[in-house]
Amino acid sequence: MSLPHSDDLYKHIAQPPPDFSKVPPLFRSTPLMRHHNASKPRLIKETTVTKPQNNTKHTSLKLSGSKPIPTFNKQATFDTSELTKLLGEIMEEKLQQLKKDEIERTEVIGGNQVLANPVQNELKRELEKVESELKLNNEKIKNIEMEKQSILFENESLKNQLNVLKRTVETTNGNWEMEKQMNVNAQNKIQELLETIQSLNKQNNFLQSELEKIEDKLIHSEKERRKLHNEVMELKGNVRVFCRVRPPLKNEGISVDVTDNNAVIVNSINFSGKKEKIKFGFDRAFDSDSTQQDIFEEISQLVQSSLDGYQTCIFAYGQTGSGKTYTMEGTNDKPGMIPLTVHKIFTTIEELKTLGWQFKINVKYVEIYNNNIFDLLVNGEESKKLQIKYNGPLVILPEANVIEVFEAEEVDHLINIATRNRAVAATKCNAQSSRSHSIFMMDLCGRNIGSNEQRFGGLTLVDLAGSERLDESGAKGERLEETKNINKSLSALGDVIVAIANKDSHIPYRNSKLTELLQNCLGSDSKTLMFVNISSDQQDTLETISSLRFATKVNTCVIGTAKRHVQ
Numbered sequence: 001m002s003l004p005h006s007d008d009l010y011k012h013i014a015q016p017p018p019d020f021s022k023v024p025p026l027f028r029s030t031p032l033m034r035h036h037n038a039s040k041p042r043l044i045k046e047t048t049v050t051k052p053q054n055n056t057k058h059t060s061l062k063l064s065g066s067k068p069i070p071t072f073n074k075q076a077t078f079d080t081s082e083l084t085k086l087l088g089e090i091m092e093e094k095l096q097q098l099k100k101d102e103i104e105r106t107e108v109i110g111g112n113q114v115l116a117n118p119v120q121n122e123l124k125r126e127l128e129k130v131e132s133e134l135k136l137n138n139e140k141i142k143n144i145e146m147e148k149q150s151i152l153f154e155n156e157s158l159k160n161q162l163n164v165l166k167r168t169v170e171t172t173n174g175n176w177e178m179e180k181q182m183n184v185n186a187q188n189k190i191q192e193l194l195e196t197i198q199s200l201n202k203q204n205n206f207l208q209s210e211l212e213k214i215e216d217k218l219i220h221s222e223k224e225r226r227k228l229h230n231e232v233m234e235l236k237g238n239v240r241v242f243c244r245v246r247p248p249l250k251n252e253g254i255s256v257d258v259t260d261n262n263a264v265i266v267n268s269i270n271f272s273g274k275k276e277k278i279k280f281g282f283d284r285a286f287d288s289d290s291t292q293q294d295i296f297e298e299i300s301q302l303v304q305s306s307l308d309g310y311q312t313c314i315f316a317y318g319q320t321g322s323g324k325t326y327t328m329e330g331t332n333d334k335p336g337m338i339p340l341t342v343h344k345i346f347t348t349i350e351e352l353k354t355l356g357w358q359f360k361i362n363v364k365y366v367e368i369y370n371n372n373i374f375d376l377l378v379n380g381e382e383s384k385k386l387q388i389k390y391n392g393p394l395v396i397l398p399e400a401n402v403i404e405v406f407e408a409e410e411v412d413h414l415i416n417i418a419t420r421n422r423a424v425a426a427t428k429c430n431a432q433s434s435r436s437h438s439i440f441m442m443d444l445c446g447r448n449i450g451s452n453e454q455r456f457g458g459l460t461l462v463d464l465a466g467s468e469r470l471d472e473s474g475a476k477g478e479r480l481e482e483t484k485n486i487n488k489s490l491s492a493l494g495d496v497i498v499a500i501a502n503k504d505s506h507i508p509y510r511n512s513k514l515t516e517l518l519q520n521c522l523g524s525d526s527k528t529l530m531f532v533n534i535s536s537d538q539q540d541t542l543e544t545i546s547s548l549r550f551a552t553k554v555n556t557c558v559i560g561t562a563k564r565h566v567q
């Protein structure tokens with residue numbers, strides 16, 4: 001009798017899980033040896049079966065009288081519990097058979113319970129061997145079961161991972177498609193933009209050349225404009241006189257009329273007591289209704305001249321209380337010529353920037369009191385006397401504070417400081433009378449960044465101290481000294497203008513600090529505008545006539561063609 005070797009048995013078990021669905025139900029569910037046949041079942045030798053599909057040989061166990069143990073199928077699902085049960089049943093059956101054989105053999109011997117027969121011993125050894133093999137196989141099956149569980153678990157985990165990877169690949173594919181499309185769109189857009197840039201570059205080059213042509217034309221027309229402007233100014237006269245009539249302060253009758261915008265008629269009484277009308281002609285005459293703006297419109301062209309590189313000077317002359325300070329400085333709500341001029345300069349500079357002009361503006365503000373020059377741009381401390389020096393033909397004040405300004409508001413602030421510092425003394429004639437000449441100076445240095453042309457212009461605005469006839473003022477002591485100095489300097493101013501008008505070889509600038517300081521802007525190189533301010537009050541008639549005579553003298557003065565300071 002030959003039993004299957006345990007290794008052979010294990011060989012079948014160690015194969016991949018068999019597919020029991022392909023095993024006939026009989027072998028999967030029927031307990032093999034539960035219904036014994038009449039003949040005793042025996043474990044018989046191995047049978048070899050060749051599978052037609054792949055010619056592989058399979059070995060199966062078979063018990064006599066029992067159903068054959070199913071052939072192992074590599075493709076089949078592996079059900080170890082079924083196999084264990086099957087093997088158990090085989091072993092059990094074999095054991096029973098051995099026991100039965102032993103009993104039969106014992107009976108053969110004749111009822112003697114003797115077992116010492118060699119066949120019996122061999123069977124016993126066989127039994128023990130089979131039993132130990134069974135045990136061993138059971139353990140191997142257990143291990144295989146565990147390994148199977150682990151493989152199943154790993155398989156499940158790999159399946160999950162595979163699913164995740166599949167989804168990731170799907171998503172990535174979707175994203176990649178989307179990005180591919182976006183990339184195509186972006187490349188199209190870039191192409192479009194490149195084409196636009198190219199076309200814009202072409203346009204730009206064209207416009208650039210057009211711009212250069214226009215700039216050339218502009219520079220040319222700017223030069224033309226300056227030339228024409230200057231010709232107009234020269235035709236108008238480099239020294240012009242405007243007369244402004246102050247509204248009456250007292251209700252005593254008006255002694256002055258303005259006609260034709262350029263003539264002033266004074267109603268007076270002559271020495272013989274007869275009424276007479278004295279007429280004075282000027283470049284412009286403004287009646288008492290004229291506003292600050294009306295007047296500024298007429299002088300604003302001088303601002304352009306100063307930016308064009310000319311020295312310009314505007315001064316206000318007139319008796320005390322005639323409205324000089326009102327005209328030059330004005331009030332907060334009715335700004336005068338100085339603040340209006342400053343604002344105009346800054347707006348014009350802004351416009352000139354588009355033509356490549358850049359300006360540096362320095363401001364000085366001084367007063368002349370008792371023929372001494374004092375700085376008005378001092379903060380708190382007492383102003384010391386300033387000395388006039390010469391830089392070639394140019395008059396300079398090296399000790400004066402020079403403030404560079406960048407906007408009109410800064411100048412407004414400086415004017416406020418100067419107004420506070422200005423010496424104001426009460427006199428019999430006017431409790432608010434200014435007893436000094438105030439002189440506001442702006443140096444305008446322009447440079448054109450395109451043509452590198454440079455211009456050095458200047459604007460001087462002078463509020464002269466009130467002219468007074470000594471017998472009228474009744475001044476004594478310090479006030480008398482002030483009045484004398486004022487009148488002396490005003491007289492010197494008249495003399496200088498007359499000397500210039502007469503083309504005298506000597507111009508007496510140095511007769512007073514006023515004329516000496518105004519030298520830069522009183523002469524052939526400059527454009528001068530004088531306001532003669534007069535009172536319309538009847539009681540001021542004599543002073544009015546005196547002022548108008550002085551102004552007429554200036555008005556007839558023809559100063560030579562102004563020179564522009566350019567490099």
Ligand SMILES: Nc1ncnc2c1ncn2[C@@H]1O[C@H](COP(=O)(O)OP(=O)(O)OP(=O)(O)O)[C@@H](O)[C@H]1O
Nearest residue numbers: 246320321322323324325326430432433434465466
């Ligand atoms: N055109 C005007 N319209 C209205 N008020 C004016 C006008 N001119 C002058 N005034 C007023 O007359 C007064 C005297 O004017 P202002 O102080 O300007 O004279 P002034 O000539 O500067 O005197 P002084 O020589 O003493 O300095 C001020 O109250 C001023 O407001």
